[in-house]
Amino acid sequence: MFSFHLAISLPLFYAILVPFLYKKFNQRIHTGWFILFVPLLVFGYLLSYIPSIAAGKTISLTLPWIPSYNINLTAYIDGLSLTFGLIITGIGFLVILYSIYYMSKKKEALHNFYIYMLLFMGAMLGLVFADNIFVLYVFWEITSISSFLLIAYWFEREQSRSGAQKSLLITIFGGLSMLAGFILLSLITGTYSIREMISNLGLIQAHPYFIPAMILILLGAFTKSAQFPFSIWLPDAMEAPTPISAYLHSATMVKAGIYLVARLTVIFGGVATWFWLVAGVGLITLLYGSFNAIRQTDLKALLAYSTISQLGLIMSLLGLGSAALHFGVANKEEVYALAIFAAIFHLVNHSTFKGCLFMVVGIIDHEIGTRDIRRLGGLMHFMPVSFLLALTGSFAMAGLPPFNGFLSKEMFFSTVWQAAQLPFFHMQTWGNILVAVAWLASTFTFVYCMIILFKTFTGKQKGPKLKKKAHEAPFGMLLSPLILAGLVILIFFFPNALSQYLLQPAWEAVLPTLAESASLQIEISPWHGVNPALLLTIGVVLGGTLLYKTLPKWRRIYRFYPQVLTLNNIYAAGLEKMEKYSLSITKRYMTAFVRDYLVYIFGFTILVVGGAALFLNGLSFDFSGDSAINLYELAFLIAMIICALIVLFAESRLTSIVAVGTLGFFVVFFFALFRAPDLALTQLVVETVTTVLFLLCIYHLPKFKKEISSVGFKAVNAVISVGIGLVVTMVALSANSNRLYESISHxxxxxxxxxxxxxxxxxxxxxxxxxxxxxxxxxxxxxxxxxxxxxxxxxxxxxxxxxxx
Amino acid sequence: MKEPNDVILRTVSKVAVVIILTFAINLFISGHHQPGGGFIGGLAFVAAIVLLFLVYGIEKVRKNIPVDFKKVAGTGVLIAVFTGVGGMINGKPFLYQVFGHVNLPFFGETEMATAVLFDVGVALAVIGTSMTIIMSIGDDR
Structure with a gap:
């Protein structure tokens, strides 16, 4: 029972060892070799769950964490989380293998790199397997933070830092709003477990918080998955080393939003708001990303925009598929549920072909020294293997056979076609636009896939401009993309094996309610006869080829859009304005004068605590239970008052310090009198140490002199000090006289x-x-x-x- | 800080420091059943070293106690956290403390509690932090 938790937290624990391994072995052995087996072990372990998951079982393992707050580390294993877990560890393994050749062992701070990476891997695994929403939230934020650290890995570069900051600001903003949404959900249902929420569906959907919770959670998902208009952080995140871009910013972390949407579809799906928000934002992102990808000249930026667009595609599929949960579907659930299947299928496919493409771009960058399309060309002769890899990746992305992208792209078309026929959600008016957007975006996708392939590898060689002489990468570097490319082709020929063991259970996990009533069965085949999907694909190929050929002619349209209105500019201007205004506000009250700060703190306490006590009738004094005051106590009290007065009227700093210390020691006597030896001891030692600290500092302090200040200044001081004394006394007295809660003294x-x-x-x-x-x-x-x-x-x-x- | 040249103070402190340190350790150990514990014990320990500072000056003490107190604080926090994790390994909640009685040779029937380990963490964190603060402030010139 415990072993599963141990397995998925292995990366986190192993990260502790990394600095020592680095220190001891890095001279001789690349640190990556020590990390390599971690994802492999977890991957193998997760594989062992496939038989039972494929048989339709789900497994829930609970490890108590803070049981008194009902927060437990419950791992929930079903098709969806297992699929993600396998992607995380599988791609993680390949990326680490790749990074061993990519990251120089002499120049780079490898220990940082691998610690962040393991931190991310552990957090991501925790995220997908967590059942408790707050545990999920914590892991969610850890992925944001590790992504931030990895983007800023080359922190001496200005762009790395600003890119990291941008991603952190946007994803944490989303994370916080998601937290608010989670809190609303837990308020509605009174539980923190996603499983239990699903069993309370009716309660959630009838609640007035339903829509606010949905929007807040979607904000989290959209920012994380770089959906429009939050997508701007992803291109800047490409400042990270390429293995990281391949891993976090295309295969895993950006899919956390997708995971969340898929996981919560059963709760929120079936209403028009969810349908249109998820599908609409997804389609806009799809179009925006693919359109903007074409104008990029940096290969990695191009891939970033293509990732944005592909994420939009998956998101829109999840949105379209949620229609299956609408009660008016009437026996056609399976048709719409197919969209969910397509989403999961494309998600897996995207991880393979995009990972492959990123690695190829990394190879080009590593071996040639640039990834600017304008300076590349004709590489096919020098790098034949890389060319084949790029061909596999980009054709799969463009949706051509015989690559896995073709299958999921076809499914995308056919589900969009089906969704356009929906009898509800105002589809009568929007249906055709939906199909048009899908076609147009896919055409753009086709164009940029061709750009990646042909602008880089064919055409005239621009050799003299290159820094390094072009040559093929070492075998170790090619190994990971070769495995991915192999998967791309394998999945095309044997999609049903993958479907049976992973996709089908994942599909059922997204739609558990539907899986019970209707049978979710699917047979994937590349040939369906001539149908709308095939026609759309042919249309995409024709349109795409035409657009690619005429690219120089219509490229100008990108210049028509004013630079001021780009999302990046709006973000930058907003950030700048915010900094300016908050600075001006801060300057008003931050006077660098300790006395003012004390006035704020004490004034606030007087107002809030004192005010609340007065207006809420919190004050009540009851002295009946108190014992009589005896002579010692009176004597100590008088001595303390004298000490306090000495502090006020002392002529030298030393006198006042000693007086404050004496005051503290009298408190010790009180504790001793009231039979609290532990407190007395603590107070005694603390008082000793602080007095000594004062004495240590006294040497550095300016000369002690009487403050000569205005009457108003002194009056404020007097009011504040008398006020805080009164408030504290009253609170102490009435706290002793009230008993709000049952005693816990037992x-x-x-x-x-x-x-x-x-x-x-x-x-x-x-x-x-x-x-x-x-x-x-x-x-x-x-x-x-x-x-x-x-x-x-x-x-x-x-x-x-x-x-x- | 000037180095005071005070023979009486130096002579007394040499003995007093040993007594304070012993007392600090005693406070720490007895904390489970009598007044004391990690926090107080740690602070008393600090008080002894602070006395050395006052008498011999910071530089001399630093040379003779070459410990990086920032690391001590970090170690303390780590120990505290890991004793918490220890409970989880046995399927109990985080920070679940257990105790038992063990018959040790020489000591006889002795109570062993994981809470003491946690307290060690507390004491180290307190010592490390206080010393870090005192040394940075005292060193500032």
Missing amino acids: FYENANELAGANNIVNAILVDFRGFDTMLEILVLSMAGLGVYALIKLRLAGRNENEGTK
Whole structure:
């Protein structure tokens, strides 16, 4: 039961070892060799689940994490998550193999590279197998962060940093709104588990939060999967090393949004809003991406736009397929459900052919020294294997036989054709436009696929301009794309094997309700006779060839669109404006004067805590249960008041520090009097250490002098200090007099049986509230590092300034 | 910081530091049943080193205790986290603490608790952090 969790978290744990391996072996052995087996092991382990998943079973394994908050690490294994898991580990293996040859062992910081990569792999696996929405969210954000780190891998480059920032801002924005959507969902259903939500379908769909939750979650999915208009981060993410682009930004991470939409289709699908949002945004993205891909001159940017467009295609298929859940479908569910199947099928296919293409582009970049189409050409003679690989990849993407893209592209056409005949969702008016958009976008896709292939590999060789002499890549580098290309062809010839073991269960996982009532069966074959889909494909080939041939003539239209209105410009302007305005606002209240900050903090506390206590009738005093005040306590109290007054009127800094320290020590006496030895000890030591700290600092402080300030200034000080004193006192008194919750003291009375400790304070710290303590020491350490960084950095900066003088 | 040249202070501290350190360790160990524990023990430990700072100056102490306290803090947090994970391996929730009585040679019947390991983490984190802060502030000139 536990082994599955261990398997999918293996990348995370293994990442801890990477720095040591790097340090010890990198002189002789490329660090990648030590990483290579990790995805392979997990891949093999996941394969062992195929028989039971293919038999229609689903497996749910729970490992308690924070059971008191109902948050558990439940791994849910069904066709969908298994398909993703296999893609993540399978492509991960190939990418790491490729990276061993791509990343130089001498020049690169390989340990960083592989740690981020393993971090990503573990997070992505966690994401697809998590059943708990909050666990899913956490992994979702870890993938965003590791993607950020990997894009900024060459952080000395300006573009890498800005690209990383852009991707982080956009995907985290989406992630946060998705979190809000998840919270709404959990409010509706009262559960955090996706499984349990699905069993409460009726409750969710009738709830007023249904649409807000849907839109918020879709924002998360759209930003992650680079859907229009959030797609702008993906082209900039191409600043990452090519293995990363192949892995994160085409095969896996950008498909997390697709995964989420597929996973939640059963909850949200079947209503018009979902149908049009997902399908509409998907189709717009498909068109936008393919149209913009053609104008790119950088091969990687071209592939980025093509990824955007392909993601749009998959997204639109998921949207179209959700119609199967509409109650008015009447016995035609299977027809629309086919779109979901096509989406999963194309997703797998896309991972293979796009991964292959990215690797080929990486090879070109690596061996030739440029990936600018204008400087490439005629490479076929030098790099025949790469040419064949590129041919496989781009023909598959263009949707030509005998490559797997053909099958899923045909399915896409036939489902769009079917969807255009839908009797509801206003399809009567929109149907034809849908088909037209699908055809047009596919034609553009065809054109840019040809650009990738022919502009790079055929035509005149532009040798003299190249930095390096063209030659074929080493075999190790070709191995991964060769395997992928082999898959591209294998899937075309044996699609039903893949379908039976993976796609079919995944399909059933997306539509579990439908899988029960109707039989979801499909036989994939390349030839269906002459039907609309085939005609559309032929149309695409004809139109695409025509457009490709006439490309120089119509290329000009890209210049008509004003640069100011591009999404990138809007983003940049927005960011700049936001920085400017927030800076001006911040400058108003950040006065670099500690006293002002104290006024904010204490003033806010007085207003909120005091105000709430007053207006909500929170104040009530009950002294009946208190014991009488005795002589010692009175004496200590008077002594403390004297100390406080000394601080106020002290003539030197040393006096006031000693007085503050004495005040603290009197508190120790109080603790001792009230029989709280642990608190007394803690206070004693803390007071000692802080007094010493003060004494250490005193040497550096400016000369102590009386502040001469206006009456208004002093009045504010007085009001704030008296106010905060009053509020704290009142809160303390009424907290002691109220009992809102049932007493939990039985925990502490039984500390010895429960935690084996007689000291209940310690039992609280390390056992009952252990989680608090853990986070506290974490915060403490971060604060310590913060102080260290502030002081050391300031010192370094100061020295530099002195040096330049 | 100036180095004070005070014979009495130096002589007393030499003994006092040992006593404080012993007391700190005692505080830590007794924390399970008597007043004390990782936090207090750690802080008392820091107090001893701070006394050394005051008497001998930071440079001398740093030379004689060549420990990177940032790493100590990090180790402490890691230990605390991993004792939490330890519970998960046995199918229990995160940070689940267990205890038992073991008959050790020499010590006799002794109670062993994973909570003590967690407390070691706390103590190290406290020592590391406080020392980092004190050394960075005291060093700033």
